[in-house]
Amino acid sequence: MNHGDTPETGRPEIPTRLLVHALVREDGTVDAGELYAVAGLLGMTDQQVRLCVKRLVTEGRFTREGRGRKAVLRAVADATGAVAPDAGHVRHAYRQDHGLAPWDGIWHLFAFAVPESRRTARDALRGTLLHLGAAPVQGGLYVSANPIAEPVEAQARHLGVLDTVTFLTSTDLRMGDTGDPRRLAAAMWPLEEIAARYEQLAAFATACARHLASGPRLSGAERLTLAVELAAEFTRAMEPDPLLPPELLPQPWPGSRARRLAQECWTALRALPAAHGTPTPLPRLFRLYSDAVTPPDGQ
CATH class of the missing domain: 1.10.730 (Isoleucyl-tRNA Synthetase; Domain 1)
Structure with missing residues (x-):
C-alpha cells in the first residue's frame, strides 16, 4: 500500500509515546521491529523512536530486552490507558x-463556591465537570444534560470540597429569554x-x-x-x-x-x-x- 493513499486532511499528529502504547500486545510486549516499521509509515524517524523508548525505560514504564529492531519491550504496568x-x-x-438513550428532559446543575485558598481543588473539580461534558452557565455554575451527579460527588468528596457543592435538577432551564433546549445547547456547547x-x-x-x-x-x-x-x-x-x-x-x-x-x-x-x-x-x-x-x- 502506498501510505500516501490514505487520507491526510485533518489527521492528528500521533506522538511517538502514544504509538508505543498503541502497539502493546495482549501479553504486554511491544515488538521493536513493528514499532520502527509503523513509526516510519507515520513519518517518524528512527531517532525519535530510540529517544522515546529510552525515556519510557528510564521512567520505569517498560523494560527492554535486546537492542534496536530486534528488541522486545515489556510494559511494567497497563500501558493502554x-x-x-x-x-x-x-x-x-x-x-x-x-x-x-432518549433524553428525559432533565438538566443536571452543579454550583460550587470553593474558596481561593483551595484553588487547586477548585480547578480539579472544574476539570472533572468539563471532562464529564458539563458546560459553564456562569461563574461557579455548570450544567449537563446527562446524569453525572455520582462521579461529580465522588470527585468533590475526594477533593474534600463536597460541602461547597450544590446539586440540583431542573426541567425549566432558561438563560435570558432563551428557554428552548436545543437553542440552549447551541449556546453552551x-x-x-x-x-x-x-x-x-x-x-x-x-x-x-x-x-x-x-x-x-x-x-x-x-x-x-x-x-x-x-x-x-x-x-x-x-x-x-x-x-x-x-x-x-x-x-x-x-x-x-x-x-x-x-x-x-x-x-x-x-x-x-x-x-x-x-x-x-x-x-x-x-x-x-x-x-x-x-x-x-x-x-
Whole structure:
C-alpha cells in the first residue's frame, strides 16, 4: 500500500509515546521491529523512536530486552490507558445513535463556591465537570444534560470540597429569554467545533474503508498503522464530545454517521487476513476498540 493513499486532511499528529502504547500486545510486549516499521509509515524517524523508548525505560514504564529492531519491550504496568477509549462513554454514544438513550428532559446543575485558598481543588473539580461534558452557565455554575451527579460527588468528596457543592435538577432551564433546549445547547456547547471533528473522522473512515475494499493486501505494519490512525481520529472526535442527547443536537448530526463509519472500518480492519498468510499477535488496541464500538444487543 502506498501510505500516501490514505487520507491526510485533518489527521492528528500521533506522538511517538502514544504509538508505543498503541502497539502493546495482549501479553504486554511491544515488538521493536513493528514499532520502527509503523513509526516510519507515520513519518517518524528512527531517532525519535530510540529517544522515546529510552525515556519510557528510564521512567520505569517498560523494560527492554535486546537492542534496536530486534528488541522486545515489556510494559511494567497497563500501558493502554493512553489509547484505550472510555468504553462506557463510547457505548453510551452508540446507544444514543440507536435511539436507546432518549433524553428525559432533565438538566443536571452543579454550583460550587470553593474558596481561593483551595484553588487547586477548585480547578480539579472544574476539570472533572468539563471532562464529564458539563458546560459553564456562569461563574461557579455548570450544567449537563446527562446524569453525572455520582462521579461529580465522588470527585468533590475526594477533593474534600463536597460541602461547597450544590446539586440540583431542573426541567425549566432558561438563560435570558432563551428557554428552548436545543437553542440552549447551541449556546453552551461548541457544537460546530465538535461537528467538524466528526466530519474529519468520517472522511478518514470512508477513505480507509474504500482502500481496504479495493486495495492490495496490507502488510502487517500497514495494517497496524491504519489501526493506530483510526484510533487516534476516533479519540480526537470523541474525547471533547459531551454526548448531548439527540433531542438537543442539529439533525442530521455528523457524530452518528462518523461513529457508524468508524465501526465499519474497524470491523473491516480487524477481519483482514494476515499478510503472506502468517498471523502475528495483534495489539491489545484491536480488542479494546472492538469491544467499545460493539453495537447494543439486538442492533
